[in-house]
Amino acid sequence: xxxxxxxxxxxxxxxxxxxxxxxxxxxxxxxxxxxxxxxxxxxxxxxxxxxxxxxxxxxxxxxxxxxxxxxxxxxxxxxxxxxxxxxxxxxxxxxxxxxxxxxxxxxxxxxxxxxxxxxxxxxxxxxxxxxxxxxxxxxxxxxxxxxxxxxxxxxxxxxxxxxxxxxxxxxxxxxxxxxxxxxxxxxxxxxxxxxxxxxxxxxxxxxxxxxxxxxxxxxxxxxxxxxxxxxxxxxxxxxxxxxxxxxxxxxxxxxxxxxxxxxxxxxxxxxxxxxxxxxxxxxxxxxxxxxxxxxxxxxxxxxxxxxxxxxxxxxxxxxxxxxxxxxxxxxxxxxxxxxxxxxxxxxxxxxxxxxxxxxxxxxxxxxx
Amino acid sequence: xxxxxxxxxxxxxxxxxxxxxxxxxxxxxxxxxxxxxxxxxxxxxxxxxxxxxxxxxxxxxxxxxxxxxxxxxxxxxxxxxxxxxxxxxxxxxxxxxxxxxxxxxxxxxxxxxxxxxxxxxxxxxxxxxxxxxxxxxxxxxxxxxxxxxxxxxxxxxxxxxxxxxxxxxxxxxxxxxxxxxxxxxxxxxxxxxxxxxxxxxxxxxxxxxxxxxxxxxxxxxxxxxxxxxxxxxxxxxxxxxxxxxxxxxxxxxxxxxxxxxxxxxxxxxxxxxxxxxxxxxxxxxxxxxxxxxxxxxxxxxxxxxxxxxxxxxxxxxxxxxxxxxxxxxxxxxxxxxxxxxxxxxxxxxxxxxxxxxxxxxxxxxxxx
Numbered sequence: 001x002x003x004x005x006x007x008x009x010x011x012x013x014x015x016x017x018x019x020x021x022x023x024x025x026x027x028x029x030x031x032x033x034x035x036x037x038x039x040x041x042x043x044x045x046x047x048x049x050x051x052x053x054x055x056x057x058x059x060x061x062x063x064x065x066x067x068x069x070x071x072x073x074x075x076x077x078x079x080x081x082x083x084x085x086x087x088x089x090x091x092x093x094x095x096x097x098x099x100x101x102x103x104x105x106x107x108x109x110x111x112x113x114x115x116x117x118x119x120x121x122x123x124x125x126x127x128x129x130x131x132x133x134x135x136x137x138x139x140x141x142x143x144x145x146x147x148x149x150x151x152x153x154x155x156x157x158x159x160x161x162x163x164x165x166x167x168x169x170x171x172x173x174x175x176x177x178x179x180x181x182x183x184x185x186x187x188x189x190x191x192x193x194x195x196x197x198x199x200x201x202x203x204x205x206x207x208x209x210x211x212x213x214x215x216x217x218x219x220x221x222x223x224x225x226x227x228x229x230x231x232x233x234x235x236x237x238x239x240x241x242x243x244x245x246x247x248x249x250x251x252x253x254x255x256x257x258x259x260x261x262x263x264x265x266x267x268x269x270x271x272x273x274x275x276x277x278x279x280x281x282x283x284x285x286x287x288x289x290x291x292x293x294x295x296x297x298x299x300x301x302x303x304x305x306x307x308x309x310x311x312x313x314x315x316x317x318x319x320x321x322x323x324x325x326x327x328x329x330x331x332x333x334x335x336x337x338x339x340x341x342x343x344x345x346x347x348x349x350x351x352x353x354x355x356x357x358x359x360x361x362x363x364x365x366x367x368x
Numbered sequence: 369x370x371x372x373x374x375x376x377x378x379x380x381x382x383x384x385x386x387x388x389x390x391x392x393x394x395x396x397x398x399x400x401x402x403x404x405x406x407x408x409x410x411x412x413x414x415x416x417x418x419x420x421x422x423x424x425x426x427x428x429x430x431x432x433x434x435x436x437x438x439x440x441x442x443x444x445x446x447x448x449x450x451x452x453x454x455x456x457x458x459x460x461x462x463x464x465x466x467x468x469x470x471x472x473x474x475x476x477x478x479x480x481x482x483x484x485x486x487x488x489x490x491x492x493x494x495x496x497x498x499x500x501x502x503x504x505x506x507x508x509x510x511x512x513x514x515x516x517x518x519x520x521x522x523x524x525x526x527x528x529x530x531x532x533x534x535x536x537x538x539x540x541x542x543x544x545x546x547x548x549x550x551x552x553x554x555x556x557x558x559x560x561x562x563x564x565x566x567x568x569x570x571x572x573x574x575x576x577x578x579x580x581x582x583x584x585x586x587x588x589x590x591x592x593x594x595x596x597x598x599x600x601x602x603x604x605x606x607x608x609x610x611x612x613x614x615x616x617x618x619x620x621x622x623x624x625x626x627x628x629x630x631x632x633x634x635x636x637x638x639x640x641x642x643x644x645x646x647x648x649x650x651x652x653x654x655x656x657x658x659x660x661x662x663x664x665x666x667x668x669x670x671x672x673x674x675x676x677x678x679x680x681x682x683x684x685x686x687x688x689x690x691x692x693x694x695x696x697x698x699x700x701x702x703x704x705x706x707x708x709x710x711x712x713x714x715x716x717x718x719x720x721x722x723x724x725x726x727x728x729x730x731x732x733x734x735x736x
Contacts, residue, residue, distance in 0.1 A: 365722065
């Protein structure tokens, strides 16, 4: 029983997913998207997303159960599509050596982890056992059989694309919608052409090109912080708007207090794309670790290897409150972030979007 | 007689400038913005812009006269604010040596130009002698006295900003509006923090931040190719939308035929930001010259030195139809470009914007 195709019309798209508004709280890995955040967003009429990519299968199952226990039925789970990496011992040793000064500074002992990431296949098994309404994927592609298997249990599939080619590939694989992630977005670039040498497209350029290339609905992500941004991407042709950074300082978000404080109190901080923390380009508040690792960008092992190697460093930095070694993911418009309960933020977004869209429509109506 | 302040309301903004719609054809240097293009856009109810930055003062005067002779009163002139560069002879020799293989390949003789750029002061003198309704500036700042002098002759002043700080600086200097140029934009980055090492903000992230920081109207530029994009930036809070690449393939544009053909026939081409052609970051269709010069990005002399040194190379490349050595400036959404008379493009933009804005407003109205 493949779910019915999603409509590109935003109102119909929302209705089909049980939402009041076509607004999605982006999955943000690393403990941000607590079951409380996901449930609060969904209760407010938008779509909450659990970032499942870094969760062990058993924990993923627990979080899904916790969201349901909060009375939430309509939510999304995001996974990373990653192959178990082939890490050569010399490459890992070299990568650890490059981190040595940082480990020493924080009193962390370098070690080779037992494994570099969770198994995508085992995580997918959880989604087949305990089906969710929507599952989104980043970093790699599912194959047609995996998409069909999710469809069989009633789950709709969203693929993340940072280029037109990636969007077309997801549509061809059977995805029900494509998330078009512009370069303004905080956190990891979600496509599978991760190379920083490639063109990184802004949301305003990316969404209409993907819209023209695929028939499935397009979810716009990257740089959207308020209702005006939501109205803007709806005008661009998106079926829904996805916001991550806008929810980072929610009461319910599991964001580290120091991270929240930097976002709320230092609006002028620059962000940059870095491979330093994880081996995959990701956008965050620029800090010392990014700057000091920048010269080695070409030598850093790819995700998930570097990510696993820096995990103890990031964990310790969080414990001791060292913002210079934390991955403070944030989008380019983080200066507009708000601290409030998630439901209040959803309400504000909805009110602002209505005002902004009406103003634009009134302006254009006068041209006729 | 300082002109009255411009309203941030798009309809009022347009009315104050004698426009039917708050849509601006971006200035594009290098012979693109012919008097015919500027006049055709303005006659169609939008604002045509003459790119005056690379024109000798006498030629600038002629072009302004030619636009007026075409019956056009409401148009804009763009200038670059550049100091006469201090180029050391050894630095120029090294830069020429770096270009040597390319010169040889095209049979061009390397030479040190008599001067590296037109004089901004002499160009400004033309605008004081023969005042235009609107003058926009890029690459550097005017001082308050220069802005006041333009105001004295009835000319409104627009400053280009790629960051919030630049926008605030322009507003403080007395600019009547700020053009917020997102990284999607084709051609040169127009701000004065030109360093590629800095964060380059996407239009969707940049416009609302500048809107929140300054009281003057914000003109959004970068990645806008159709009416949906115009509706989007109006929803974001822009008072007008500025489109460059969207007009590159106009019948009236002086774009090289090969450049037009690549845009119209090769939508999948990547763009990239390069300093190779001019010494200042600019976005264009990626080609061999950009790729081969990329390793020397840190050594290339700044604008206008490199620009003057590569001028004969670019000129010859244009003559012989060698796209590998032409600067094929284009924005990130160039795949959506259209070839048509300028007036027809303006009509399409207007029609599309109305549809897109109304659809977004209808969607949001249902949320109430």
